[in-house]
Amino acid sequence: MNQPPNGFWTQAAADPDRTVLIAPDGEEWSAGRLHADVNRMVHGLRAAGLREGDAFAVVLPNGVELLTAFLAASQAGFYLVPVNHHLVGPEIAWIVADSGARVLIAHERFAATATAAADEAELPVTHRYGVGAVPGSRPYAELLDGHPATPPEDRTLGWVMNYTSGTTGRPRGIRRPLPGKRPEETYLGGFLGIFGIRPFDDNAHLVCSPLYHTAVLQFAGAALHIGHPLVLMDGWAPEEMLRLIDAHRCTHTHMVPTQFHRLLALPDAVKARYDVSSMRHAIHGAAPCPDHVKRAMIDWWGSCVEEYYAASEGGGAFATAEDWLKKPGTVGKAWPISELAVFDDDGNRLAAGELGTVYMKMSTGGFSYHKDETKTRKNRIGDFFTVGDLGVLDADGYLFLRDRKIDMIIAGGVNIYPAEIESALLTHPAVADAAAFGIPHADRGEEVKAVVEPAEGHEPSDALAAAILAHCGERLAGYKRPRSLDFIAAMPRDPNGKLYKRRLREPYWEGFERPL
Numbered sequence: 025m026n027q028p029p030n031g032f033w034t035q036a037a038a039d040p041d042r043t044v045l046i047a048p049d050g051e052e053w054s055a056g057r058l059h060a061d062v063n064r065m066v067h068g069l070r071a072a073g074l075r076e077g078d079a080f081a082v083v084l085p086n087g088v089e090l091l092t093a094f095l096a097a098s099q100a101g102f103y104l105v106p107v108n109h110h111l112v113g114p115e116i117a118w119i120v121a122d123s124g125a126r127v128l129i130a131h132e133r134f135a136a137t138a139t140a141a142a143d144e145a146e147l148p149v150t151h152r153y154g155v156g157a158v159p160g161s162r163p164y165a166e167l168l169d170g171h172p173a174t175p176p177e178d179r180t181l182g183w184v185m186n187y188t189s190g191t192t193g194r195p196r197g198i199r200r201p202l203p204g205k206r207p208e209e210t211y212l213g214g215f216l217g218i219f220g221i222r223p224f225d226d227n228a229h230l231v232c233s234p235l236y237h238t239a240v241l242q243f244a245g246a247a248l249h250i251g252h253p254l255v256l257m258d259g260w261a262p263e264e265m266l267r268l269i270d271a272h273r274c275t276h277t278h279m280v281p282t283q284f285h286r287l288l289a290l291p292d293a294v295k296a297r298y299d300v301s302s303m304r305h306a307i308h309g310a311a312p313c314p315d316h317v318k319r320a321m322i323d324w325w326g327s328c329v330e331e332y333y334a335a336s337e338g339g340g341a342f343a344t345a346e347d348w349l350k351k352p353g354t355v356g357k358a359w360p361i362s363e364l365a366v367f368d369d370d371g372n373r374l375a376a377g378e379l380g381t382v383y384m385k386m387s388t389g390g391f392s393y394h395k396d397e398t399k400t401r402k403n404r405i406g407d408f409f410t411v412g413d414l415g416v417l418d419a420d421g422y423l424f425l426r427d428r429k430i431d432m433i434i435a436g437g438v439n440i441y442p443a444e445i446e447s448a449l450l451t452h453p454a455v456a457d458a459a460a461f462g463i464p465h466a467d468r469g470e471e472v473k474a475v476v477e478p479a480e481g482h483e484p485s486d487a488l489a490a491a492i493l494a495h496c497g498e499r500l501a502g503y504k505r506p507r508s509l510d511f512i513a514a515m516p517r518d519p520n521g522k523l524y525k526r527r528l529r530e531p532y533w534e535g536f537e538r539p540l
Contacts, residue, residue, distance in 0.1 A: 030208050032095060032248045033059060033175065044248060046272065047088055048258035058092065060173035065096040067171035072151055074126055076101035076180055077202060081125035083107045083116060083138045086235050086258040089155050089164065093129060094184065094235075094245055099207050101180035105187070105197070106236040109133070110501045113140030115195075119187050120145040122395060123197050129164065132156030181207045184245075185394070186238045188336040188439075197394030198238075198336050213250030215242060218342055218359045219305055219330060221276055223250040227304075230277040232257045232265055233437075238336040239309060243278045252276075262286045266298035276305035276328075280437025281313035282468055284321050295324070303328045310437040311469060312425070315352060322349070331355055333423060335411040338362070338386040341423045354422040361387045363408075366417050371405050379426055382415040383408035431525055433462035435470050440504050442525075448499040449474060449506075452492050454482040457515040459525055460506060463532040474506035475528050477515045484511035 029035050032055070036044070040056025047053065069080060080102060084090040090106070097104035105123045107116055109131075120128060120141055128147055130138030135158040142152050142160070154161035181203055187195040203210065213223065221227065229247035231254055233240045244254055255272045257265065260283065268274060287295075306325055309332045321329045327345040333355035334340030341364060343356030358364040366380040367373055374380045385408045392400045403409050412432075415425040433440040442460040449458035457477035462470030476492060478484055489509040496505050516524040 030249075031212050033062075033099060034208055035251055042253075044253050045088065045091065046253065046255045048086060048256050053088060058088070058095070061088070061092050061168060062095040062099070063173050063175055064168040064171040065092055066100045066176045068167040069096065069100065069102065069127060070176065071171070072127055072167075074100075074102060076178075076182075077103070079103040079105050079123045079125045079185060080127040080129070081105040081107055081120050081123060083109050083128070083130040083134045083141075084155065084235075085109065085131055085133060086231060086256045087131075087155075089129065089131070090235050091244070091248070091254070094241060095248075097182040097184070098212075098245070099179045100176060100182055101202055102182045103185040103199070104182065105185050106241060107187075108234075108236050108501070109137075110503055111137065112499065112501055113137045114144060114499070115501060116141035117144035119195060119197075120147060122195075123185060123187070127151045127153065128161075129153045129155065129167070130158050130161065132158050135159060179206055181205050181210055184238075184241060186336050188238075194444075196396050196399060198391050199394045200389060200391045203389075213246045213248075215246045216250060216276075218361070219276075219307055219332075221247075221250075221252075221305055224252070226273075227252040227275045228255060228272055229253070230255045230257070230265070230268060230272075230274040232260050232277055232279065232283065237310075239334070240278055243307075247276070262290055263294055263298075266290075266295070266300060269300050269303060270298040273302040275302055276307065277303075279306055279308045280310045281308060281317060282311070282436040284308065284313065284317050285467060288317065288320050288324070300325060305330055307332060309334060310439075311434040318348065333425070335384075337391055337409055337411060338384060338388075340384060343422075347422070351418070351420075351422050351424075354418075354424055356423060357421045358423075363387075364417060364421075364423055365408055366415060367405055367408075367410075376417055376419045379414060379416050381410050382413045382423065382425070383410045385409070431461060433460075433470050433472055435462070435465065435472070435503065436468040438503055440472060445472060445474065445496070445500060445504055445506065448496050449476060449492065451499070452495045454479050454488055455492060456480070457517075459515065459523060459528055461525055461529045463529070464536040471508075472504065472506045473532060474509040475512050475515075476509060477512055 029038055036055035036059035042055045043052050044055045045053035082093050105125050107119055128142050139160050149160055152161035153164045153167045155164045183200050185197045185199055187197050229252045231244050235241045255268055306328045307330045322345050329345050331343045332340055340359055341356035343354050363385040365373055365383045368380045415423055417423055431442050445460035446458045449455050455476050456479040459475045463473040465471040516527045
């Protein structure tokens with residue numbers, strides 16, 4: 025089939041027996057079977073009262089249920105809110121309440137935090153569904169059972185509403201206007217064309233990272249819509265990834281540099297055991313990749329190792345292996361549907377070679393931060409938006425990043441925002457002032473370090489440090505928690521209260537090259 029029908033639903037109707045999904049347990053799902061569950065979910069959500077423009081949230085691992093929710097939202101005009109399942113109850117509750125989610129679907133693996141979140145968000149028990157045993161929720165099957173497997177009426181395109189943190193520490197939803205079109209009126213897999221990935225063409229997409237991430241779900245969804253079966257991993261392990269690539273002849277995937285690092289650390293005998301020659305596009309982003317890691321992966325996997333620069337808000341730039349070898353360190357040139365620019369602090373557009381703040385513009389439409397018009401306006405110059413990274417465009421249009429969002433920590437490809445951590449630290453009675461920042465970590469790139477100025481009457485000690493770290497453990501998701509804590513007599517601030525965080529951070533980076 026050279027020109028596939030547009031979109032998963034049309035393809036499923038045309039060829040219902042085609043395998044479109046291999047679940048983490050190895051179970052194969054046909055297009056017809058998945059299509060039927062997607063339709064049942066739409067009918068079930070509408071029976072629960074959802075209408076076009078409404079949101080529902082999921083706290084789910086990589087699996088059939090999450091992709092069913094994605095496809096259901098996409099053909100019913102709903103907003104799907106995928107929640108990071110590493111978050112704790114109050115963090116999930118904030119997203120559920122802020123998004124206006126009218127239904128929550130959670131997996132039993134995350135039952136405790138999901139239930140606490142639903143309680144705090146005051147979500148009715150009738151609108152909670154659990155995959156497995158989730159106390160206070162209705163069985164997931166009840167959302168689907170008894171509803172027809174036939175396509176719903178009034179089909180209209182919906183979107184994913186991802187939440188991204190900001191310097192305020194509160195995550196904000198990225199909300200795009202609904203186009204009001206039938207799903208088939210938009211070419212849903214076109215995004216992958218940016219990377220040279222074509223419909224069908226014997227492709228198979230390996231999902232090796234959590235689907236709650238913006239890019240991971242976007243890549244997987246686009247692959248489904250252009251006829252590529254998905255191979256799902258629920259939890260990543262380097263040798264298992266190689267095994268799946270070999271067994272299913274996977275052709276493309278989305279990765280982060282930490283995964284490269286761990287693959288390269290495998291013994292040579294293990295690497296040689298698996299055939300990865302089927303890979304055409306190993307596309308990485310989300311965090312800086314050290315040059316030596318990138319070169320080693322290109323030496324091993326060849327020209328399929330490609331890089332992009334983007335954000336949950338949009339993108340971006342793309343660099344093939346050949347681009348990167350020609351211009352080491354670049355994150356590429358602008359996507360065909362995007363424009364890149366560099367501006368100074370006064371809003372003046374800078375010439376090639378001049379350092380400034382990187383801005384992007386998408387031809388596919390805009391977005392706003394849900395319930396945060398101030399942040400939406402603050403990050404814009406005309407139709408361009410920024411996420412705060414500093415960089416340079418060369419004369420050929422290639423982007424080189426020189427720094428990144430102020431003080432943001434990137435650990436294993438995950439963005440961590442110090443303000444939220446500092447807020448948690450400051451709720452401890454022994455903390456007068458606090459700072460959080462990233463320090464070197466051999467595997468994950470960075471880990472979270474806390475520095476605390478003790479409150480009057482509290483003396484620095486190992487016991488106090490342990491108590492403050494435990495305090496953070498009750499308030500922050502695991503990946504955000506400080507791994508270590510040091511004390512300082514007085515925090516370095518200027519007379520206006522501005523914290524000189526660089527002075528705190530630099531001693532920990534002596535002898536290391538901080539990733540940009």
